[in-house]
Amino acid sequence: MAIAKKKPVTKKKTARVAAKKAAAAKKRTTLKPSPKGKATVKMAAAKKGVKRAAPKFERVVAAIKAEPPQPVVKNISYNPQVMEPKWQAKWEKDKLYRSVIDNSRPKHYALTMLPYPSGDLHIGHWYAMTPSDARARFKRMQGFNVLFPIGFDAFGLPAENAAIKDGVHPMKRTFQNIERMRKQLRSMGSMFDWERQMVSADPEYYKWTEWFFIKLYKMGLAYRKLSAVDWCPKDNTTLAREQVIGEERVCERCGTPVIKKDLEQWFFKATKYADELLNFDGIDWPERVKTLQTNWIGRSEGAEVYFHLESDPSSVITVFTTRPDTLWGATFMVFSPEHPMLDKITTPEQRSAVDAYKLQAARQSDIEREALDKEKTGVFTGAYAINPVNHERIPIWIADYVLMSYGTGAIMAVPAHDERDFAFARKYDLPVIPVIRPLSAEDSGPLQAAYIGDGVMVNSGPFNGTQVNTEKGRKNPGIAAVIDWLEKEGIGKESVNYRYRDWLISRQRYWGAPIPMVYCDVHGWNPVPEDQLPVLLPENVEWKPTGESPLKLHPTWKNTTCPVGGEPAVRETDTMDTFMCSSWYHLRYLSPHYDKGPFDEVEYNYWMPVDTYTGGIEHATMHLLYTRFFHKALRDAGITEGNEPMLQLRNQGMVLGEDHEKMSKSRGNVVAPDVLVNKYGADTVRAYLMFFARWDMGAPWDSQGIEGTVRWMRRVWILFTDPVAPAMLKPQPDVLRNLRRKVHQTLKRVTRDFENFEFNTIISSLMELLNEMYKAREAGAVGTPEWDEANELYLKMLAPVCPHIAEEIWTNQMCKPYSIHQQAWPRVDEAATKEEVIEIPVQVNGKVRARIIVAAEASEDEIKSAALASEAVRKYLEGKEPKKVIVAKGRLVSVVV
RNA sequence: GCCGAAGUGGCGGAACAGGCAGACGCGCACGACUCAAAAUCGUGUUCCUUCGGGAUUGUGGGUUCAAUUCCCACCUUCGGCACCA
Numbered sequence: 001m002a003i004a005k006k007k008p009v010t011k012k013k014t015a016r017v018a019a020k021k022a023a024a025a026k027k028r029t030t031l032k033p034s035p036k037g038k039a040t041v042k043m044a045a046a047k048k049g050v051k052r053a054a055p056k057f058e059r060v061v062a063a064i065k066a067e068p069p070q071p072v073v074k075n076i077s078y079n080p081q082v083m084e085p086k087w088q089a090k091w092e093k094d095k096l097y098r099s100v101i102d103n104s105r106p107k108h109y110a111l112t113m114l115p116y117p118s119g120d121l122h123i124g125h126w127y128a129m130t131p132s133d134a135r136a137r138f139k140r141m142q143g144f145n146v147l148f149p150i151g152f153d154a155f156g157l158p159a160e161n162a163a164i165k166d167g168v169h170p171m172k173r174t175f176q177n178i179e180r181m182r183k184q185l186r187s188m189g190s191m192f193d194w195e196r197q198m199v200s201a202d203p204e205y206y207k208w209t210e211w212f213f214i215k216l217y218k219m220g221l222a223y224r225k226l227s228a229v230d231w232c233p234k235d236n237t238t239l240a241r242e243q244v245i246g247e248e249r250v251c252e253r254c255g256t257p258v259i260k261k262d263l264e265q266w267f268f269k270a271t272k273y274a275d276e277l278l279n280f281d282g283i284d285w286p287e288r289v290k291t292l293q294t295n296w297i298g299r300s301e302g303a304e305v306y307f308h309l310e311s312d313p314s315s316v317i318t319v320f321t322t323r324p325d326t327l328w329g330a331t332f333m334v335f336s337p338e339h340p341m342l343d344k345i346t347t348p349e350q351r352s353a354v355d356a357y358k359l360q361a362a363r364q365s366d367i368e369r370e371a372l373d374k375e376k377t378g379v380f381t382g383a384y385a386i387n388p389v390n391h392e393r394i395p396i397w398i399a400d401y402v403l404m405s406y407g408t409g410a411i412m413a414v415p416a417h418d419e420r421d422f423a424f425a426r427k428y429d430l431p432v433i434p435v436i437r438p439l440s441a442e443d444s445g446p447l448q449a450a451y452i453g454d455g456v457m458v459n460s461g462p463f464n465g466t467q468v469n470t471e472k473g474r475k476n477p478g479i480a481a482v483i484d485w486l487e488k489e490g491i492g493k494e495s496v497n498y499r500y501r502d503w504l505i506s507r508q509r510y511w512g513a514p515i516p517m518v519y520c521d522v523h524g525w526n527p528v529p530e531d532q533l534p535v536l537l538p539e540n541v542e543w544k545p546t547g548e549s550p551l552k553l554h555p556t557w558k559n560t561t562c563p564v565g566g567e568p569a570v571r572e573t574d575t576m577d578t579f580m581c582s583s584w585y586h587l588r589y590l591s592p593h594y595d596k597g598p599f600d601e602v603e604y605n606y607w608m609p610v611d612t613y614t615g616g617i618e619h620a621t622m623h624l625l626y627t628r629f630f631h632k633a634l635r636d637a638g639i640t641e642g643n644e645p646m647l648q649l650r651n652q653g654m655v656l657g658e659d660h661e662k663m664s665k666s667r668g669n670v671v672a673p674d675v676l677v678n679k680y681g682a683d684t685v686r687a688y689l690m691f692f693a694r695w696d697m698g699a700p701w702d703s704q705g706i707e708g709t710v711r712w713m714r715r716v717w718i719l720f721t722d723p724v725a726p727a728m729l730k731p732q733p734d735v736l737r738n739l740r741r742k743v744h745q746t747l748k749r750v751t752r753d754f755e756n757f758e759f760n761t762i763i764s765s766l767m768e769l770l771n772e773m774y775k776a777r778e779a780g781a782v783g784t785p786e787w788d789e790a791n792e793l794y795l796k797m798l799a800p801v802c803p804h805i806a807e808e809i810w811t812n813q814m815c816k817p818y819s820i821h822q823q824a825w826p827r828v829d830e831a832a833t834k835e836e837v838i839e840i841p842v843q844v845n846g847k848v849r850a851r852i853i854v855a856a857e858a859s860e861d862e863i864k865s866a867a868l869a870s871e872a873v874r875k876y877l878e879g880k881e882p883k884k885v886i887v888a889k890g891r892l893v894s895v896v897v
Numbered sequence: 898g899c900c901g902a903a904g905u906g907g908c909g910g911a912a913c914a915g916g917c918a919g920a921c922g923c924g925c926a927c928g929a930c931u932c933a934a935a936a937u938c939g940u941g942u943u944c945c946u947u948c949g950g951g952a953u954u955g956u957g958g959g960u961u962c963a964a965u966u967c968c969c970a971c972c973u974u975c976g977g978c979a980c981c982a
Contacts, residue, residue, distance in 0.1 A: 247979080288976085291901050295978050302982085321982060334982090376980080401980040411982045419898090420980050499981060621977085691922075692909060699909060708922045711937095752913075761911070764921035771921090841917040846963055848917055886962050892916045894962045 078717040080681025084804040088186055096819060097191040099147040101606045108144035109607045110136040111586050111646070113615030113623075114151045117177040118158065121184035123663070123671045123689075123701070124616075127655045130686040131695055131759045132614040133190040137800035138754040140191070141825040147607050149589035150185060150192040152178050154201035155578045157235055157253060160511040164543045170511040171539065174201055184674065189682045189803045191821070198588040200581035205588060206513040207534035208598035209581050212630075214516055214527040215637050221269045222505075224525060228405075229504055231261040236547035237508045238265055240577060241501045242296075242622045252622075265506040266515055266574070270629045274299065274498045276643070277628055285649040286696075292620040298499025301473030303483050305412065305492035307333065309345060310384040310393055317341070317385055320407035320497050323417065324486060325468050325478035327389045328460040329435035330412035331425065333396045334378065337361035338404040345396060347382025354379050354398060361400045376401055376424045387412070388491040390461060399424060407497055415450065422450040435459045436468055503626065505577040510541060510550045512575030520562035520569035528571075529563050535571065549573060582623055583630035586610055586645060598639075610646040617651040624649070650757045653698020655689075660700045671701045680706065683802035684713050690759035690801060712767050713805065716798065719773060720791065720809045731780040736787075737836075739776040742769055743790045744832040750797050751828065766797060792816075793826050842867045842893045844876040852893070860887045867893040 091097060112132040115125055136148040152174075159170035159177075178199060185192065198205055216222040229238045232251040238261070243252035250257050270277075274297050280290050302322035309315040317333070335342060337358045346354045357379040378399030385396050394412075401420055402411050415425035416434040425432050432447055436455040457466040457478055462485070468478030474494075486492030506515065514535040516528040528535055538557040541550035551557060551573040562569040584598065590607055591600035631645035656662060657669025664670065676685045688709040693699030746769040753762045773781075773790055781787040791814070799806035799820045810820035835856045840863060842850040850872035854863055864887050867873055873895060884896040 246977095288902065292977055295900060298978075298981070300981070319982080323982080374980085399980090401982090403981070406981045408982095413982085418982070420982080423980090497981075499978080617976090694910075697903090697910095702909065702923070705909065705923050712922085714937095749913085760909090761921080764911075767921055839917090843916085843963070851917080884962060886916095888916050888963090892963080894916080896962050 077721065078714060078805070080683060080804065081678065083808050084187070084189060084682050087804045087807050088189055091819070091821075092186075092194075094819075096821060097148070097193050098195060099145065099149075099193045101603065102145045103606070105143060105145040107607055108136075108139045108146045108612075109586075109610045110139065110146055110148045111589075111610045111613045112148075112150070113613075113619070114153050114582065114585055115181065116156060116158075117152045117154055117174055117181055119177040119180060121181055121673055123655050123673050123676075125185075126188065126673045126685065127689050127698070128615060128652050129185075129190060130188055131652070131690050131757070132612075133188065133192075134686070134690065134759065134800040135612070135754055135757065137191055137803065137821065138825065140821070141796065141800065141823060143824060146191070147196070147589070148191050148193065149196040149198075150190075150194070151196075151198035151585055151589065151592075152181070152200065153578060153582050153585070154178065154199045155206075155512045155575075155581055157237075157509060157511070160509055161235070163511075164545060164547070167543055169539070169541075171201070171537075174511075175199075187674075187677055187682055188686070191803075196589045196592055198585055198592045200513075200578070200585060201511070203534050203536055204593065204595075206581070208588070209513040209576065209584070210516040210528070210533050210535060211530065211598060212584060212634070213513075213576065213580070214530070214533075215639070216268060216633055217517070217527055219633065219637055221272065221633055222266060223269065224264055224266050226262060226264045228260045229263050229265055230258040231263075232256055232258050235509075236549075238263060238504055238506055240504045240579070240622075242503075242625070263506075265504050266517075266572075267502040267504050268629070268633075270503040270626075271498060271500050273629050273632050274500045275496075276632060277500075277625065281643075283644045283647055283649070286617075286651055289617060289620045289624060289649060289651065292617075293625055296500065296621040296625065300497050302479075302495060302497070303486055303492050304408070304495040305486060306388060307385045307412065308388070310386055311345075313386075315341075317410055318408045319410050319412045320495060321412060322472060323414065323479070324482040324492065325457060325460075325463070325466075325476070326414040326417045326435050327387070327412065327482065328457075328463075329414040329416045329433045330387050330392075330394060331415060331431045331433055332394050332413045333385050334402045334411050334413050334421075334424070335381070335396060335398045336402040336404040336409040337398050337400055339398070339409045341410075342381065342398065345381055345383035350380055350382035354381055357398060364400070376420065376427060378424060378428065380428075388489075389486075395430070397424075397428070405501075406499070416447055417450050417452060419450045419452075422447075433459055503577075503629070505580055506574040507577055508549045508552075508573075509575055510537065512578060513581060514551075515572040515574055515576055517572040518560055518563060518569045519572070520565070520567045522567050523562050523564040525572075526563050532563075549575075551575070579623055579626050583627045584634075586627075587640075604640075608640070609642055609644065612648045612650065613646040614650050614652065616654070650696065652695050653693065655693075655698055656700040658701050658703060663701075671703075676706075680710055681713070681804070683805045684709050687713065687763055687801055691763035693760065695757055695759045709763075712763075712770065713802070715770055715774070716802075716805065717809075719770065719777070720795075721813055731776075731784060735776055735779040735781055736784055739772065739781055739790055740786045740829075740832050741835065742772045743793050744829045747793055747797060747826055748828045748833060751825070754800070762797075762801065766794070766801070769794065795820060796823055796826055799823070838890060840867070840891065840893060842870060842873055842895065844873060844895045845897055846894070849873060849876055856890065860889055863887050863889070863893060867895065 110132065112129050115121070133148065136146050140146040154174050159174050162168065162173060163170050200206065200209070213222060230241065230244045230249075231238050232254065234254050234256040235251060239251060239258060244250070244258050245252050248257060278294055278297055278299060300322050302320060303324040304318050304320050305324065305327065307317040307319060309317065319333070321327070338361075342354065342358070357377075376399060378397045381396045381398060383396045384393045386392070387394055401424070402409065413421035413424065413430075414435070415421040415430065415432045417436055422432065424430070434447060434451065435458055436451060437458045438451060438453060438455045452470070454469045457463045457468060460466070463478070463482060466478050466481055469476055471479075474480040474483065483492070483494045487494065514537060516533060516535045517525050518528055519525050538551070538554055541554055543550060544553060558571040558573050560569050560571055561567065587599045587604070587608075590603035594600045627645055631640055632643065634640040635643065654662070655671070657667060657671070659667070659669050661667055661669060673685065684706070688706045691709060692702060692705055746765045749765045750762050753759070753765070773794065776787065776790070781790075795806050795810050795814075799810075803821060807820050810816045811818045837853055838856050839851050839853050841848045842852060850867070850870045852863070852866045852870055854866055858866070864885055867887075868877075868882070868885070877895075877897060880897065882895045882897055886894040886896075888894070
């Protein structure tokens with residue numbers, strides 16, 4: 001097969017892209033979820049058909065809408081609607097969750113991704129935050145001094161877009177939304193330390209965002225460059241590469257296809273840290289995130305090789321290749337249509353063809369140009385290059401399959417061993433010279449396709465006979481040998497290329513942190529002096545529907561004087577990408593009102609680094625990569641310590657609507673946490689969110705399912721508050737032993753599951769234990785020390801999950817010392833968890849045929865003889881001796897007949 | 898094409914380190930209470946069955962006394978990257 005195969009765009013794929021686009025237009029929840037966040041959506045939706053969709057779902061939504069919120073729990077005194085706000089107020093008054101430095105205790109910095117103040121807390125926020133809160137509470141009970149802060153990622157486009165529509169100033173809208181969301185966040189009963197709150201749009205905060213920009217600028221990590229950048233025509237701003245999504249190349253926020261524009265923009269030199277960002281040593285992050293980041297950085301190893309023009313031996317054309325072992329097979333060279341040398345090398349005869357091709361390439365969008373199924377096109381430049389390894393004269397072509405943005409914008413084409421080059425050579429009838437002979441085929445006829453695989457180098461001068469394989473880089477003996485030789489000959493050297501690009505941070509918008517730079521004709525660009533920070537956003541701005549940044553249109557704001565010479569100068573009117581604000585917010589929590597620097601070092605030394613970070617995976621190649629870069633840059637500036645800001649990362653999944661689709665207002669499948677809290681209480685909602693799915697997977701919401709959690713909560717309440725001690729009988733000793741065993745087994749599991757973020761099994765363990773406690777109560781356990789211990793431990797285990805009901809029972813019903821949230825996490829009594837008598841299944845030929853009951857510490861021999869003595873086993877043995885008997889002590893006996 | 902993840906009852910899910918598959922919950926069925934309903938409580942609930950059993954963790958192989966778990970191949974779904982030289 002010759003020409004690159006056509007890859008028809010399937011219906012499925014089109015649908016997927018459309019869905020992606022649609023999703024991109026949706027509101028953001030935590031930080032800035034993007035279509036990437038749909039990951040879990042479709043997985044879950046696809047996993048189990050969509051059977052339960054419409055009727056029931058509509059019924060439920062209708063019911064929720066119609067019903068005025070009212071307590072569902074009737075006839076008993078459990079009343080979360082009263083009890084929860086009461087405790088929230090008391091905890092706040094008592095500053096129960098204030099975290100201050102305490103050198104006598106180990107610290108634990110639990111961070112959850114800060115929300116964007118969209119106006120309403122979404123169920124997704126609850127899903128991310130309440131289990132994180134429960135875990136932070138657990139850590140606190142374990143004796144850690146826990147910092148669990150909250151803030152708002154308050155700059156950003158939605159507020160500005162809304163302002164263009166209705167004229168309400170983003171500042172006003174944002175701070176109103178924050179006020180509203182604070183109330184909602186409080187209703188979660190979370191242990192946020194509100195005194196550490198930060199708001200990124202607050203001048204007190206963005207002063208330091210600007211300050212960091214200048215730091216990076218002074219380190220040479222911020223630079224201004226004219227380049228072809230991605231532009232979202234709807235949001236009227238440039239975007240970072242990370243914010244352009246998928247093969248359709250749409251805006252991460254609004255789903256509009258981006259276009260290219262040549263603009264001067266500010267960049268951060270993130271690529272300087274590419275190699276370091278590939279190293280995840282010392283951090284416990286999900287493999288998935290590490291893989292995404294690794295792929296995003298896209299390191300490839302190879303060599304750069306110096307060709308020169310036939311017409312000018314002093315010229316140098318550098319190419320990058322991952323296959324230096326195929327250098328002898330280079331039969332032509334291809335330049336990108338944007339290559340700067342083109343004008344110089346094109347011959348007069350070819351000029352018109354080349355110019356026409358360049359024009360055509362420039363007119364095409366990236367999508368058209370990079371379409372996979374497009375047939376290769378190109379034009380001969382008339383020029384020839386000399387291959388330095390064998391001094392062959394090879395023609396130079398231009399083709400749009402070579403990108404200026406990767407490598408050097410010029411390639412050596414080896415059609416015999418590269419599919420793209422092969423297709424191109426076939427089309428334009430260029431020579432194909434095999435230089436790797438497959439080990440299997442001794443004499444192969446004319447190549448039908450590019451050969452990529454193990455083999456022996458041929459037609460390769462001094463390297464004939466050298467073995468090559470498919471390994472990349474120096475691990476491949478052929479490549480290693482050629483690289484060494486290139487370096488010795490001075491015609492090339494080992495080299496690494498990355499897909500990763502520098503971070504474009506300029507945004508042509510108003511509602512962001514100003515880029516604190518000033519331009520004057522004499523001294524060029526200079527940073528605003530530190531004592532003049534922050535550069536404040538002007539408040540009196542006009543909203544024009546043109547979409548132009550009001551900063552640009554403001555009559556006076558941009559006028560200033562040059563900090564170097566005092567000449568008239570203008571301010572940069574672009575603002576910073578909001579991901580810049582969120583790259584360091586975890587540092588501002590340490591001392592949100594500190595004014596001598598971005599943070600107080602004393603606080604830093606105590607709290608940093610972040611011990612656990614929780615949030616959505618949609619930020620894998622955006623926020624989570626930016627913040628790592630930022631930390632490393634600050635480390636090199638001597639501002640931070642250590643190589644990584646966040647030691648452990650865990651991602652929650654996504655809560656879908658009941659119709660198994662992503663929740664959205666337009667679909668009408670949104671589950672509002674406020675409604676749920678009014679109806680069931682925060683404790684129930686918290687518990688259900690922890691219970692109803694694996695936290696890292698997420699699942700569709702199930703409004704029936706929550707009933708189980710409602711029942712559980714009620715049963716908890718009744719067990720602890722119902723004074724009836726039903727049994728007159730004295731409990732059997734084994735009842736109490738069993739109760740105690742169950743309690744400690746549960747404690748062991750719950751402790752382990754909290755450590756591992758396995759929240760669903762925490763709840764099921766607690767449900768199980770409650771069922772056992774009901775039975776024990778029936779059996780007369782009430783009033784015994786074992787019963788009291790069970791009660792105490794149960795509440796302590798419940799406290800992180802359902803902080804209000806646990807406090808109410810502990811403090812008010814049981815009159816224990818306030819607060820349960822200041823109690824120590826109980827210790828597992830290992831001895832109590834052990835069973836005395838165990839039931840062991842006996843397998844005969846792999847099938848369970850009998851069960852025997854033996855003492856837990858019975859020896860293998862005892863177990864063996866008990867098993868062989870059992871009737872069922874004797875039946876299968878039919879009097880014969882077993883071939884083999886395996887005893888897994890305490891677990892199982894396996895008899896082979 | 899490359900890289901990664903997942904697949905267990907009607908549903909969400911459980912199974913610590915290879916050892917009883919289906920914990921816990923939803924739903925459903927039956928029963929108790931009730932004039933009745935709701936709520937609550939109790940019992941049952943993977944499938945097939947000739948009631949002896951048999952099958953069963955996406956499919957097919959393999960290792961093992963024993964596999965949801967380890968290995969190989971494949972299928973499906975999801976995600977990321979992609980004319981990346």
